[in-house]
Amino acid sequence: QVQLVESGGGSVQPGGSLRLSCTASGSIFSTMGWYRQAPGNERELVATITRAGSTNYGDSVKGRFTLSRDNAKNTVYLEMNSLKPEDTAVYYCYAQTLISRRDYWGQGTQVTVSS
Numbered sequence: 001q002v003q004l005v006e007s008g009g010g011s012v013q014p015g016g017s018l019r020l021s022c023t024a025s026g027s028i029f030s031t032m033g034w035y036r037q038a039p040g041n042e043r044e045l046v047a048t049i050t051r052a053g054s055t056n057y058g059d060s061v062k063g064r065f066t067l068s069r070d071n072a073k074n075t076v077y078l079e080m081n082s083l084k085p086e087d088t089a090v091y092y093c094y095a096q097t098l099i100s101r102r103d104y105w106g107q108g109t110q111v112t113v114s115s
Contacts, residue, residue: 001026002024002025002026002027002095002097002102002104003024003025003026004022004023004024004093004094004095004104004105004106004107005022005023005024005025005106006020006021006022006091006092006093006106006107006108006109007020007021007022007109008020008021008078008109009091009109009110009111010110010111010112011112011113011114012083012111012112012113013113013114013115014083014084014085014113014114014115015082015083016083016113017079017080017081017082017083018080018083018111019077019078019079019080020034020077020078020080020091020093020109020111021075021076021077021078022034022075022076022078022093022095022106023073023074023075024074024075024093024095024104025074027097027098027099028097028098028099029051029074029095029096029097029098030050030051030096030097030098030101031048031049031050031051031094031095031096032048032049032069032074032076032093032094032095032096033045033046033047033048033049033056033067033076033093033094034046034047034048034067034076034078034091034092034093034094035091035092035094036087036089036090036091036092036111037089037090037092037108038086038088038089038090041089043092044058044060045057045058046058046061046065046067046078046091047061047065047067047078048067048094049067049068049069049076051069051071051098053069055067060086061080061087064080064081064082064083065078065079065080065081066078066079066081067079076093078091080111083111083113084113085113085114086113087111087113088111088112088113088114089110089111090108090109090110090111091108091109091110091111092105092106092107092108093105093106094106
């Protein structure tokens, strides 16, 4: 059974930093990463990373967020710097299984950027 366990959300002031982690279990995963959804908005790409370490970032986070991955631990880490109020959203971990190419989502973790 595939499970995604997220950690690291919380509240921070503008300009601050947070680190999100997501550990997947129950399969071998190809692409992993994070999406986010703010109230009234559609879910959008934050960043994804392949097993080989190739990354893809959403335009709004480029240069501020960094996604890394530990394949041995099936874990991805999202370093979020220079946070802005518009980064406030529920952040969802994403993972795609290597063989069946099925998509899985975490339950979401709240990130709030406010003074």
